[in-house]
Amino acid sequence: MTDYTINNSNYVVKFYEPSYYSHWNKLVHTAKNATFLFHRDFMDYHQDRFQDASVIVFKNSKPIALFPANKTENTIFSHQGLTYGGLVYGLKLKFQTVLEIFKHLLQFYKSEGFDFLQIKQLPEIYASAPNDELDYLMFLLDAKLTRRDVLSVVKPAEEIAFSKDRKDGVKRAVKNKLIVKNDNFFDSFWNTILIPNLKEKHQTKPVHSLQEIKLLHQRFPNNIKQFNVYQETELVAGTTVFITNRVAHSQYISANSDKNKLGSLDFLHDYLLKNIFKETPFFDFGISNENQGKQVNSGLLYWKEGFGARSITQDFYTVSIANLKKLNNVML
Incomplete structure (x- = not known):
C-alpha cells in the first residue's frame, strides 16, 4: 500500500489494511464523531459490494484520524455503504490540526489518481462535541452541495x-x-x-x-x-x-x-x-426525502412530526481534489 508524506511532515496517510484493525477500532471508540457503523466489523459485512478505499492518518507514528471510504473509478466516496461518514477524529484535535489532516488526506488521494471526493456528513446529533470543522473546509474548498436531506428528530x-x-x-x-x-x-x-x-x-x-x-x-x-x-x-x-x-x-x-x-x-x-x-438524547425517525433530497414525502413527514419530531439536515458534498491548494494560507 502507498504511504504519503510531504515536506518531511510528521503526518503519514495510509490505506486501511487488516493489520490496522485494532488501531482503527480504538479510534472509532474514542472519537467525538464516530458510531458503531464505523467499526470494521460493521463496515466489512458488505466488503464484497464495495472497493474499500478507507485511510488512516498517523502523526508521529500515532493514528489520529480515519476516513471510511470506498472508490469507484476516479472518485472516492465517504462510504456508500454507510448512512453517514466524513473525517473521524478525537475531541482533543483542534481546528488547525484537522485542517492539516484533511490537506494530507486530499493530497494522498490525488497521488493515487483520484479526482473527486464525495462526502455524506455526519448529522450533528450523532457527535458528542462540536463538530463543524469539515463544514468549514467544504466552504474553503468550494465544494458543491449536491444533496440535503431532512431528518425528523425528537428529544x-x-x-x-x-x-x-x-x-x-x-x-x-x-x-x-x-x-x-x-x-x-x-x-x-x-x-x-x-x-x-x-x-x-x-x-x-x-x-x-x-x-x-x-x-x-x-x-x-x-x-x-x-x-x-x-x-x-x-x-x-x-x-x-x-x-x-x-x-x-x-x-x-x-x-x-x-x-x-x-x-x-x-x-x-x-x-x-x-x-x-x-x-x-435524541430519537431519529430518519429522512422523508425522495428524488435525491429534492422532494419530501408529506404523509411520512406528517406522521413523524406528529410525535413532536422536528427537522435537522444532512448535507452531501462533492469536492474537486484539485482544489486542495485552497487550503493553503488559511491560517494567518
Missing part, C-alpha cells in the same frame, strides 16, 4: 406533545390489546412485513438482507435491536433500531395493512419514546 427526555392523530392511534392500539416486545425476531419481521411492503410500495428491497441484519445484530447486540408489535400472537408491526451513544434511529419501520385500524406504529413509537429511549 425523548423533554415533554413531547403528540398530535391528536398520534394520540388516537395509541388509544386504538390499547383498545386492540397490542403489545410491544424486544424479541429480536428479525426473521418474521423481514419475511412477513418488511420485504413484502417494500416490494409492493417501492419495488425495492431492504438495504440489509435478513442474513446481514442477523449477522450485524450478533456482532452488535447492544446497538441493533428489533422491536415487534403483536395482536395476541400475530405480528402486526415492527421497527429495527440502530442505537448509538446519543441517538436511537429507526432504521426500518413497517406494519401490516391494518396499521391505521390498529394504531400499531403509533403505539410502538409511543412505547419506545416514553419507555425504552426516554433517557436517550
Whole structure:
C-alpha cells in the first residue's frame, strides 16, 4: 500500500489494511464523531459490494484520524455503504490540526489518481462535541452541495406533545390489546412485513438482507435491536433500531395493512419514546426525502412530526481534489 508524506511532515496517510484493525477500532471508540457503523466489523459485512478505499492518518507514528471510504473509478466516496461518514477524529484535535489532516488526506488521494471526493456528513446529533470543522473546509474548498436531506428528530427526555392523530392511534392500539416486545425476531419481521411492503410500495428491497441484519445484530447486540408489535400472537408491526451513544434511529419501520385500524406504529413509537429511549438524547425517525433530497414525502413527514419530531439536515458534498491548494494560507 502507498504511504504519503510531504515536506518531511510528521503526518503519514495510509490505506486501511487488516493489520490496522485494532488501531482503527480504538479510534472509532474514542472519537467525538464516530458510531458503531464505523467499526470494521460493521463496515466489512458488505466488503464484497464495495472497493474499500478507507485511510488512516498517523502523526508521529500515532493514528489520529480515519476516513471510511470506498472508490469507484476516479472518485472516492465517504462510504456508500454507510448512512453517514466524513473525517473521524478525537475531541482533543483542534481546528488547525484537522485542517492539516484533511490537506494530507486530499493530497494522498490525488497521488493515487483520484479526482473527486464525495462526502455524506455526519448529522450533528450523532457527535458528542462540536463538530463543524469539515463544514468549514467544504466552504474553503468550494465544494458543491449536491444533496440535503431532512431528518425528523425528537428529544425523548423533554415533554413531547403528540398530535391528536398520534394520540388516537395509541388509544386504538390499547383498545386492540397490542403489545410491544424486544424479541429480536428479525426473521418474521423481514419475511412477513418488511420485504413484502417494500416490494409492493417501492419495488425495492431492504438495504440489509435478513442474513446481514442477523449477522450485524450478533456482532452488535447492544446497538441493533428489533422491536415487534403483536395482536395476541400475530405480528402486526415492527421497527429495527440502530442505537448509538446519543441517538436511537429507526432504521426500518413497517406494519401490516391494518396499521391505521390498529394504531400499531403509533403505539410502538409511543412505547419506545416514553419507555425504552426516554433517557436517550435524541430519537431519529430518519429522512422523508425522495428524488435525491429534492422532494419530501408529506404523509411520512406528517406522521413523524406528529410525535413532536422536528427537522435537522444532512448535507452531501462533492469536492474537486484539485482544489486542495485552497487550503493553503488559511491560517494567518
